[in-house]
Amino acid sequence: MDKKESFNRICQNKVFLLETLSVEAEIILQHVQQAGIITMREYGNLSDIPQREKRVISLLDKLMGKGEETCRRFIELLRKDDILEIFPLLKDHAVISSPANPVRQYKIAQNPRGTCVIINNVHFATLKERIGSDLDQKELAKVFHWLGFEVVVHRNKTAAEMKNLLEGMGKTVDGDCFVCCILSHGIKEGVCGTDENVISVDEIREPFNGINCQRLIGKPKLFFIQACRGKRNQNRVQVQADSSEDGESEMEVDGDDFDITIPADTDFLIARSTTDGHLSYRDLKEGSFFIQSLCRKLKKHCPEGEDILTVLVHVNNEVSSQGIICKQMPVHEVAMRKKLVLLPP
Incomplete structure (x- = not known):
């Protein structure tokens, strides 16, 4: 126990x-x-x-x-x-139940907990500027600093620069937990760099697996990706699409459309802002539906001791209920062995 x-x-x-x-x-x-x-x-x-x-x-x-x-x-x-x-x-509530095999928790004891890297691509060679993404960056930095992480921000990186940056971090990062937040345009194959070349989710995750990043073996690695995953969208006032193929659309969809399966490597959580083939929405004045909801729910539920998967269910519920014309459903892929509770230090 x-x-x-x-x-x-x-x-x-x-x-x-x-x-x-x-x-x-x-x-x-x-x-x-x-x-x-x-x-x-x-x-x-x-x-x-x-x-x-x-x-x-x-x-x-x-x-x-x-x-x-x-x-x-x-x-x-x-x-x-x-x-x-x-x-x-x-009666019959979890608080007094006696499970035979309770799910263990990851040990989160260090302060800082680990590193939270934020890659925020706003300006592109030819794609529309991602107005409102700076609000997501600011809120993510504030929340993860409050949760005890050392926050590192990188802006406007090409696909090659993103790949090199993540590979470099995989060789040096340490701590009880690692968080990576990527905010960008996206297509079915992955996340766009500012040069409009694409980096896949496998390329984002691979530098932190047990082979390439031994310091994080057995430790939770969280990825939050705000980018489009396809072209399907429903236009709405003050919303833009983060798809490289959205043309003149004023809808900001921050979805990433990559074919991801549960990785063989353990202790990974990849949370995506939208389902396969769909756009991900970002309000030009308030930030993206997914990232802003994620930050709100982390602030509300982490002090209550909710584990990260339960927090993401709260996010899914809130985001899926937003919008009248536009609808969005975040999803996450899980290869976690234990519960992850991120209490503010």
Whole structure:
């Protein structure tokens, strides 16, 4: 079992516990004190908090601050019949379940966590300028810096420069996790450089596999790609297409259309802004649907202990509901062996 299994359960289910236990905040405090999990003085201090929601959140924070053993005792308390009678929503919930083979988590302990590289192609030889992409770059840099990553930004790279840059990083990058964000025009075969030549997803991923990047063996490697994956689009005001074949379209589609399968290499996650054959949309004043949603959901759910795949489901749900005429569905390819939780340091 993970050495922080109980701590992580409370962290990941904090919102649920807050909503459930706040109904009878004083009763759960009494049971926790009677079980010797908190002292009488701590019980008194918590009881003095006027709002029951704040009382419960303070209790959860205190338990987590005491460490794994205290968290384990608290979860054992929640499993008792008298507690389940008072809080029936706890029954069959993941927070108190006892899976025979729980999914382990990647160890994310270093600070900085690792490197987040952002490649932002805005200006091209003949293709339309990707107006609004700088907003994506700014928000990505802010969020991943907040999550504890060293952020490195590169702008306006040709396909060859992108390939050389990634190959160079594969030889030197280190840390508990690696993140690569690529913002560009795209076609079915891959992502466009500023010279309109194409780099495939395999060429983007390959420098970081276990053969070429031994420092990241067994560590999570995340790729977020905002680029078109085809020509199919539905025009809408103030939207442009990031396709090299979109002509005069004012729709910005940031999709990448590469035929990617789950790589044989492990610990990879490749999240793409749109499905095969479709455009990916970018608002000229607010940034792309996918990247902006990704940043919002990371800021909201990472502090709650949600794993990255669950965060991406939230992103999929939000992006797929955006637009009246234009529709977009992000997708991701997963070759992960464990859960990845990115708590802000």
